[in-house]
Amino acid sequence: MEQHGQPKSLLKKLMSYRNMEYILFALLIFFKLHLLHNNLHARYIDMNLLDDVIAIGSILLVSFWTLWLPRRGRAFALIILNVLLTGIIFSDLVYYRYFGDFITVPVLLQAGQVGELGDSIQSLIHVKDLWLVADWIIWIAIRIGLLFYRRTGTRKQTSGNKSAFSRASGSGSKRSSRGLSRFVTGLAVFVLGFVITMGPIRFYAKTWAIGLFEGGWWNISLYNVTGLLGFHYYDAYRYAKEHTGGEPELSEQEMSSIRDWFEKAGEVREKVNDGTFGAYKGSNVLAVQVEAFMNFMIGKEIGGQEITPNFNKLMQESLYFSNYFHQTGQGRTSDADFSSQSSLHPLPTGSVFVRYPDHTYDTLPQILRQNGYETGAFHAYEGSFWNRINMYKAIGYDHFHSKKDYTMDESLGWSLGDKSFFRQSLAMMSQEQQPFYSFMITLSSHHPYSLPASVRQLDTGEFKDTLFGNYLESIHYADAALGELVEGLKQDGLWDHTILYVYGDHDNSIPDKADYEQFLGKPLTELEMHQIMNQVPLLVHLPDGEAAGVYDQPAGQLDMAPSLLHLLGISTKPYYMMGNNLFAEGEKFVVLRSGAFTDGKLYYMPSPDNLFDNGNCYDLSSKEKTDIEKCRVPHEEAKKRLQISDNLITTDLIPKLRSGVDAQQP
Numbered sequence: 001m002e003q004h005g006q007p008k009s010l011l012k013k014l015m016s017y018r019n020m021e022y023i024l025f026a027l028l029i030f031f032k033l034h035l036l037h038n039n040l041h042a043r044y045i046d047m048n049l050l051d052d053v054i055a056i057g058s059i060l061l062v063s064f065w066t067l068w069l070p071r072r073g074r075a076f077a078l079i080i081l082n083v084l085l086t087g088i089i090f091s092d093l094v095y096y097r098y099f100g101d102f103i104t105v106p107v108l109l110q111a112g113q114v115g116e117l118g119d120s121i122q123s124l125i126h127v128k129d130l131w132l133v134a135d136w137i138i139w140i141a142i143r144i145g146l147l148f149y150r151r152t153g154t155r156k157q158t159s160g161n162k163s164a165f166s167r168a169s170g171s172g173s174k175r176s177s178r179g180l181s182r183f184v185t186g187l188a189v190f191v192l193g194f195v196i197t198m199g200p201i202r203f204y205a206k207t208w209a210i211g212l213f214e215g216g217w218w219n220i221s222l223y224n225v226t227g228l229l230g231f232h233y234y235d236a237y238r239y240a241k242e243h244t245g246g247e248p249e250l251s252e253q254e255m256s257s258i259r260d261w262f263e264k265a266g267e268v269r270e271k272v273n274d275g276t277f278g279a280y281k282g283s284n285v286l287a288v289q290v291e292a293f294m295n296f297m298i299g300k301e302i303g304g305q306e307i308t309p310n311f312n313k314l315m316q317e318s319l320y321f322s323n324y325f326h327q328t329g330q331g332r333t334s335d336a337d338f339s340s341q342s343s344l345h346p347l348p349t350g351s352v353f354v355r356y357p358d359h360t361y362d363t364l365p366q367i368l369r370q371n372g373y374e375t376g377a378f379h380a381y382e383g384s385f386w387n388r389i390n391m392y393k394a395i396g397y398d399h400f401h402s403k404k405d406y407t408m409d410e411s412l413g414w415s416l417g418d419k420s421f422f423r424q425s426l427a428m429m430s431q432e433q434q435p436f437y438s439f440m441i442t443l444s445s446h447h448p449y450s451l452p453a454s455v456r457q458l459d460t461g462e463f464k465d466t467l468f469g470n471y472l473e474s475i476h477y478a479d480a481a482l483g484e485l486v487e488g489l490k491q492d493g494l495w496d497h498t499i500l501y502v503y504g505d506h507d508n509s510i511p512d513k514a515d516y517e518q519f520l521g522k523p524l525t526e527l528e529m530h531q532i533m534n535q536v537p538l539l540v541h542l543p544d545g546e547a548a549g550v551y552d553q554p555a556g557q558l559d560m561a562p563s564l565l566h567l568l569g570i571s572t573k574p575y576y577m578m579g580n581n582l583f584a585e586g587e588k589f590v591v592l593r594s595g596a597f598t599d600g601k602l603y604y605m606p607s608p609d610n611l612f613d614n615g616n617c618y619d620l621s622s623k624e625k626t627d628i629e630k631c632r633v634p635h636e637e638a639k640k641r642l643q644i645s646d647n648l649i650t651t652d653l654i655p656k657l658r659s660g661v662d663a664q665q666p
Helices: 002-016 020-038 049-068 071-099 111-117 119-123 127-152 157-168 172-206 219-244 252-269 309-315 333-342 364-370 385-394 418-429 467-491 513-520 526-534 557-567 628-650 653-664
Strands: 284-290 319-321 374-378 399-401 436-441 498-504 538-541 549-551 602-605 616-619
Touching: 020 049, 020 071, 020 127, 020 219, 049 071, 049 172, 049 219, 071 127, 071 219, 172 219, 252 628, 252 653, 284 333, 284 467, 284 557, 309 467, 309 538, 333 364, 333 385, 333 436, 333 557, 364 374, 364 436, 364 557, 374 418, 385 399, 418 436, 418 467, 467 498, 498 557, 513 526, 526 602, 526 616, 602 628, 616 628, 628 653
Parallel strands: 284 436, 284 498, 319 549, 374 399, 374 436
Antiparallel strands: 319 538, 498 538, 602 616
16 A cells, blocks of 8 residues: 555655746746657757756746745746746747748737737648647646535545644744745746856857847847847847937948948949930839739749739739849838838848838938929838838828728738739829829738638649648739739729839748749759749839830849839939849849848858858859858848848937038038
């Protein structure tokens, strides 16, 4: 009997240990952090023993204070903390599946948008995610079982009451002793957590992660060093420091260096001998930003059917840039919008639209309005989404036509179908004074690409009813809408007087290489996959159909504003823009927000730790890796550009630069 009783006695002793619930809490959160990591499917993140130590330490740091509470208070606090941390882990997991990134404070400031994501969020939640709340389910089941047992079982009321009375009548000195014991225990756990968290982090920061906390690189690198909880602590600290310490001041020498950079960039943009400057002065401009429109399927067929037949046809009389890159960050669609209009890079975290809508930018609609254009933005969605109402006023639009201005006669996906959106927008546009600048943002090809069967016109064969197949169908529909837009422009007499600029905003959030290999019918290298996920189409149709052809020079979203201004005969030299003029001479240099870059000859892919030597430098003529040193000089230039852009945005630098120039004038 005693042999059978020993395990029970040991279990009873363990469960009666006053800090047992804290130990169980720490183990459960550690388990959930591992679940998160194992579901990221980020091959470059490999946890090791030090990462586990950091994870345990961060759990201790976030929870040590609960040990200062009496037992009942501690149990309640641990339950609340479990719920909060589980919510953070789950939210990060879902967000990472879509964006390939973690939630930051600026993203939380956009939390009002989460409810608008609807089906996209639902499609990103997997059944296996229930493991994150398995402990809740078990705990609820146990509580129900205990409640049932207490109601039906026999209890020794007298002895229980006596025990309770004895505990309640304990001396004050014992209560004081227990309080001191709790304080010492909590303090010891804090010290332990601090040591085992900061020790490995300092080791990483002095080895492969040198400079990480100064440069900020990108969130995946921070996660690799700090773990998830540490990442969120550092992100909150960074945000508080950025927004409570006032705007950092640049020295006059730094500002002079930035002015010199822009002056040289302006000179490069104006080196043109082909007579295109001002060739289309006074023309209307229509820019169309197509949701999740990627480059890899342009000109391709599936089952003998063209995926983008209208775009392919329009290419025959337009300029098509086959190496056009999206340069977005966390702000996704709003980043594509911002970079295209302002010719500045987006921020490494959050959206400029949300974080700095009140700062000064030199934007395309603002400049065109100053030159006699009527300017309007068209987007059949909530005007507050991405803070567009406020931002569009600030950057120079006369009108912003949002969802409230449209008749919802073709509800598809997130909002109005692209065909009706184009038709109604064109009717509004036709009423505007010419010349006009109109900017349209489409929605029908938005993740999760769930078009109703009634509008599906593409047989995706082996991809039918898959996310990838649904994406192709959505793009096929968006392409059909584009064809109707072109016909509408012709019928309204606008076609021969309008520059049409059509481009994709960002990738489709489908990163599985197997889908692309199956679609393209060939294995893909790391370089090819990186290009696929970062290239979007750009098509420019000029009023007279001139200069049609395929251009393989590298280009990016920052190039839209300076290139269109060039065609309209408006010099960009007075403005603080960073993009290329696609019609200027010389090599083009395109930098992505991640730090990747290309000049058409070399292509650099940064490593997860963002150390230059750990990245890959490719020779595009052979598509093979080459000596990393060949990419060193352009890498420094890429870093410089990103830093200059960040300074302009976060410190509201343009007015200061401009006032400095004015002060230097005689």
